[in-house]
Amino acid sequence: MKHVVFLLTLVVFVGCGGEHGGGDDALRFDIAIDTVMINPGQEILFLNAGLYGAVLSNDKKHLYNFNHTEFSIEKIDLESLAFERKIEISKEGPNGVGQYFMGILPLDEEKLLFRCYRQDNVLDWEAKKLRQFDFTKIGDDENKVTEEENFYSLVRMDDGLESFLGLANRYREKITTAVHVNLTSNSAKRYEIPLFEKAKKFQVEIGDGGSFGVQSYLVKEGGKAIVCSEISSDMYVYNPESDSFEAYTYLSELTAAEKTGTYPATVGGIEDLAPVYRRMQEEIAFMPPHWDEINEVFYRFSFISVFDDSVEQPENSPIPRATGAKVYLSVYDKDLNLIAESFMPMLNARPAFHFAKDGKLWMFENIEDEMGFVSFLISDLGTVQSEIHNPPTK
Numbered sequence: 001m002k003h004v005v006f007l008l009t010l011v012v013f014v015g016c017g018g019e020h021g022g023g024d025d026a027l028r029f030d031i032a033i034d035t036v037m038i039n040p041g042q043e044i045l046f047l048n049a050g051l052y053g054a055v056l057s058n059d060k061k062h063l064y065n066f067n068h069t070e071f072s073i074e075k076i077d078l079e080s081l082a083f084e085r086k087i088e089i090s091k092e093g094p095n096g097v098g099q100y101f102m103g104i105l106p107l108d109e110e111k112l113l114f115r116c117y118r119q120d121n122v123l124d125w126e127a128k129k130l131r132q133f134d135f136t137k138i139g140d141d142e143n144k145v146t147e148e149e150n151f152y153s154l155v156r157m158d159d160g161l162e163s164f165l166g167l168a169n170r171y172r173e174k175i176t177t178a179v180h181v182n183l184t185s186n187s188a189k190r191y192e193i194p195l196f197e198k199a200k201k202f203q204v205e206i207g208d209g210g211s212f213g214v215q216s217y218l219v220k221e222g223g224k225a226i227v228c229s230e231i232s233s234d235m236y237v238y239n240p241e242s243d244s245f246e247a248y249t250y251l252s253e254l255t256a257a258e259k260t261g262t263y264p265a266t267v268g269g270i271e272d273l274a275p276v277y278r279r280m281q282e283e284i285a286f287m288p289p290h291w292d293e294i295n296e297v298f299y300r301f302s303f304i305s306v307f308d309d310s311v312e313q314p315e316n317s318p319i320p321r322a323t324g325a326k327v328y329l330s331v332y333d334k335d336l337n338l339i340a341e342s343f344m345p346m347l348n349a350r351p352a353f354h355f356a357k358d359g360k361l362w363m364f365e366n367i368e369d370e371m372g373f374v375s376f377l378i379s380d381l382g383t384v385q386s387e388i389h390n391p392p393t394k
Contacts, residue, residue, distance in 0.1 A: 024254050025326075028342035032377040034360075037370055039082040045074055045371050051353035051364050057106050060357045064112075065371075066104060073104065073127075076371070078357065087127050089114065095129040097121045105154055107161045113154070118147070122161075135166075138181050139188025145179055146170075155220035160184070165225050165238065167218050171211055174200045178218065178227060178238075178245070193236050193245055195229050202231055202259065202280060205266040206273055214259075214280075222291035222298060222334065230285040232258035233302070235336065250338050255302055255328055259283040270318045278320050281305035287351060289332065294359035297339070298332040299378075301351040324348045331381055340381035 038045070046067035053066035062084070063076040073087040090096050098116025105113040107122070111130065114121045122131040136145050145151045149168040157163040162184040169176045176196040180189045196216065203213035216229040225238040227245065233252060236245040251257055261283055267273050282305060289300040305322035313321055327347040331340040354363040361376040 025343045025345065027345055028381075029331075029340060029378055030380040031346070032379075033346065034375045034377070035365070035367075035372060036081055036375065037367065037372045038076055039080075040370065041083050043074070043083050043086065045076075045083060046070070047366050047369065047371060050366075053101070053103065054353060055104055055106060056355055056357075058108070060355070064104060064106065066101065068101065071101070087125065089123075089127050095123075095127060097123070097129065103152065103154070105156065107156060111161065115154070133183070135164075135181055138183060138186055143179070143188040143190050145181070145188065148172075151179070153216075153218035155218060155225055157225065165218065167216060167227070169216075171203070171213065174203050174213075176216060189243075191245055193227055194247070195227065195232060195234055195236060198258070199229050199231050201265075202263060203265075204263060204273060204276055206270060207266060207268045208270070210270075212273055212277060214285075217288040219288045219290075221289055222293070224291075224336075226289060228286065228288055230259075230287070233286055233330075234258070235289070237336065248336050250330075252328075252330070252338075252341060254341055254343060255304075256284045259285070274318055274320055278307055281322060282307065285350075290354065290356040290361070292356040292359060292361075295378075296334045298334075298336065299356055299361055300330045300332065301327060301344075301354070302330065303327045303350050305350065322350070325350050327351060329378075331378070 046065060046069060049068060051065055053068070055064050056062070057064070061077070061079055063078055065074040065076060067074055071089050071091060073089065075084045075087060077084045091099055097114050098119035098121070100117035102115040102117060104115070107113055111122055111124055114123050118134055118136070120133050120135055121129055123129055135151050136147050138144055145168045149170050151166050151168050154164050154166040157165050157180065163180070163182045165178060165180050167176055168179045176199065178191040178193060180191070199214055199216060203211060205211045214230045216227070218225065218227050227236040228234070233250045235248045237248060239246050259280070261279055263276055263280060267276060284302055284304055287301045289298040291298055303325040306324040306326065307320055308323040311323045325348065327344040329342055329344050330338060333339050352364045354361060356362070359377065361378065362373045363376070365372040365374050
């Protein structure tokens with residue numbers, strides 16, 4: 001029998017302590033911090049991957065957590081804070097989705113997109129397969145996603161469930177483009193984004209096999225399809241009227257606007273990668289934004305990893321593990337103007353899986369092997385100066 005605390009009623013109020021400002025490491029707005037626990041019932045929820053592969057329903061009332069061990073989806077009710085049910089997925093047979101999980105995307109109340117390697121599936125919420133296709137077969141030879149590319153970060157672009165935007169990456173050539181795929185018209189269109197050209201210099205080939213690079217993101221938040229990368233505060237927003245991406249750039253009062261280090265294109269082996277990896281992680285890194293529909297703002301975390309040489313590293317791990325992080329939060333209005341930013345002294349590690357719901361930021365927390373969330377209610381924002389619009393990128 002599991003002993004579960006449904007709601008930790010202690011709410012911590014963290015204030016900025018007077019006028020906004022007070023240095024780069026001062027809290028610049030007020031935050032009320034709360035913690036909630038998810039009641040798992042008799043289920044042992046899958047937390048090993050830190051909710052990697054988890055997604056929200058379109059109305060943000062449910063969380064769908066993929067269980068990589070059992071190949072199933074755990075449906076979590078975020079209103080009642082409880083496990084609701086498990087959706088068993090078949091790898092083979094008439095409802096088989098394939099062997100290698102790549103991601104899920106809720107389409108509507110009746111259907112979801114379940115992606116496996118070289119097999120894309122539309123399922124109902126009972127895991128019955130309604131449709132099977134392959135994104136690499138959609139479009140003409142010049143624009144379609146190729147079998148050599150990783151097609152990821154898909155977002156839905158229409159209510160008809162036929163139009164998707166994603167990122168296509170060929171890591172050997174260090175090429176990433178955004179690709180708009182329409183299933184109805186069997187068409188695809190590529191968009192080159194300058195941000196991906198910048199990211200090339202942060203991809204390092206390892207002589208004895210493999211490579212290391214930075215993360216890029218495509219999210220649909222606040223009705224906007226937004227492309228961004230961990231290397232830069234820049235964001236590129238798709239404009240359906242011009243069928244192009246518009247660049248938004250920012251100057252922060254607290255952090256660098258982007259990574260600026262110079263790194264080798266290749267290293268001899270994994271041991272040679274270790275110091276390069278550490279230097280890269282000690283530069284600023286940006287996460288994707290999340291839309292708060294209650295307060296009509298976007299939130300975006302950034303962080304600088306901290307390494308402590310006195311802390312023992314995991315055995316047989318040639319890559320150093322960060323022992324902490326300095327975390328910052330940027331707040332943007334509905335038009336993506338930067339309106340506030342602050343150091344977050346209550347956070348000392350890279351922000352875990354998070355989202356905005358009910359006017360708060362929710363962040364996953366593994367609390368004694370139970371699913372919990374720390375929520376942040378942010379108020380009394382300061383202001384910053386921001387000039388953002390650049391010409392659109394075709």
